[in-house]
Amino acid sequence: MTLFLRATLGFEKEVMEQAGARLAEAEEAAAEHQRRAIRDPSTAHRSAIYPPGAEYALCHAEAQLMSAVVAVLNESLTESLRGFYKLRRAFTTLQEIHEAEKLYLQKQGKSGHSSRTSAASSTSNVSNNGPSSGSNARKSGAVTPSTSDDEDDFEFVDAKDDPLDLATPIGYQGHLEFPNMSSLNMQGTSGDKLNAGLPTTGQPTDVAVDSKSAAAEADQEVDLRTLTKDPIDLFIHSGTGLCFGLLQLMLSMIPPAFGRLLSLFSFRGDREAGLRMLWSATKFKKDINGAMAGLITLGFHSAALAFCDILSKDALPEARLDNLLTEMRELYPKSKLWLLEEVRMLARARKLEEAVDRLLTGPKSSLKQVEALGLFEMSLSCMYLHRYEDCAESFMKCVGMNNWGHALYYYIAGICYIELYRIHKASDPVKAKEYAAKADKHLHEVPLQTGKKRLMAKQLPFDVFVGRKIQKWDDRAKSQGCSFVDAVGVSPVVEMTYFWSGFMRMSPKHIETSLERLAWSEDTKHNPRWEKESADERAILSLMKAVCHRYLGDTDAATSTLRNDVLSWDLGQLKACEYSDTWVLPIAHYEMAVCHWTLAGGEDGDAEYLRKCSEELTIVEDWEAYDLDARIGLKIRTARETLKRIDASRS
Incomplete structure (x- = not known):
């Protein structure tokens, strides 16, 4: 997981390759341990809830999920497709684990999910192709190992599996507080299955569930800690909630560009369900699953949801987020990951100066990727504070800390120097000339950096955007007979601030300064070319x-x-x-x-x-x-x- 975090935080190809190799080893080891536990249950952990080897099945599924993310980030369409297939296999395993827990709770008379249970049962039993190996495995009390042998040839065909039996369960009906999971499914139209190379079935398996009744049921769900103190059982329980919650959340955030690819797998997510599961998994803060659930929950709210404009009143549970962060900071006082979440929360409260100071004085991380992330956060905050020189210098430090995003770093550094050039153009021509030279240098470095990194074989959208901008300004300089820096259009810093949701973090004073920077463009005293803009x-x-x-x-x-x-x-x-x-x-x-x-x-x-x-x-x-x-x-x-x-x- 450490390598996975390094890979996803730094996007460095070498680290992603290391993470991919280590995760492959983890998959193989977990699958082997699981097979051994199934062959001889006496050698495995004895659980009253889960079948033998379930803890290894969970580790295998977690490794597959992490491997799927790394694959998508690996700049290859083929690897991305392999990644989504791994995700499909991991979901099958997680489904079987949750079925075992659901059965245990039913036997204890603790389920309280009769409506969703019956819906899930009727859904999974709809089949035109007979029973699947997955259902047979559940009947025999074992979780089927999902090996990667059939993935090596990269064929989306699995003759042993009935796609309906692999459908997303209607609800993870164990202990976690979340609504039904009907919106996260792995079935679709017959055409979708044909496109995916999977067998087709005669009918879809969507089951409509009232969200209000599902939420009411969630309030009655059982906390597994009241039934067992077994740490391995609780590890399986928290890990399954983490994985299901993360899947729901990830799939609900997939950008439109991924839609056509995901249609092959009929994936769709439910953000509300995912967050409910992740929140419940955070109860287990002292194991890695609970800690990761906390990190994801805080990160999503502070770095994504908080910067949405049209939200319901209860979308941001501020008190609950504050409590979670306080608990995590107390548990892990030396971890900079939690410090970063604290900084993001300060920024969300429009306390940018305090956020920057906290980053400057906070503890250092042994992982350079985490340090780079902190530096990136500080660089953006300096841009919102209109500390242009600090912002430019900070982004130039980012260049030396990883090999991803260099076009962004050079671009923002360059446009900061554009603002400094404009500020000093009339009052201090010598200093303005120095800033103009730095702006020209950094911005013309941008085209040399674009196109080096790709996502699913496509050039990154930001690279396309800034590449066009530089071309535009070069063309304007030639056609208007002016210098490159004078050809730059309306404040690109304000433009970047918008795209990075900076206005939500800025105080009124900072926003007023943005208006001043915008006013420069239409002031013909400073910009005589505006009349022909x-x-x-x-x-x-x-x-x-x-x-x-x-x-x-x-x-x-x-x-x-x-x-x-x-x-x-x-x-x-x-x-x-x-x-x-x-x-x-x-x-x-x-x-x-x-x-x-x-x-x-x-x-x-x-x-x-x-x-x-x-x-x-x-x-x-x-x-x-x-x-x-x-x-x-x-x-x-x-x-x-x-x-x-x-x-x-x-x-």
């Missing part, structure tokens, strides 16, 4: 001004600016610009949706404004692909889920 740059300026107004609480000004100065442009007009920034229009529609949400008063507010909010979201959802669409993809998906829950509650 292109349509897309004018639209960027207006959009960023509207964003600043919204975060300052002036929703009316934000709405007026969006309607009159951004959405008044036609897409064709923006596309006519050289190396055009067409992302402005779909994001303007998203911003308009947020304004309508604010004017409505939130989830309990005016229905007409909520309807308008939904309409604007629909426009964005139906928009063609645009630059960095994944950067706001989670915000859009969260907004839609929030509105759906409102509709459901009102109906």
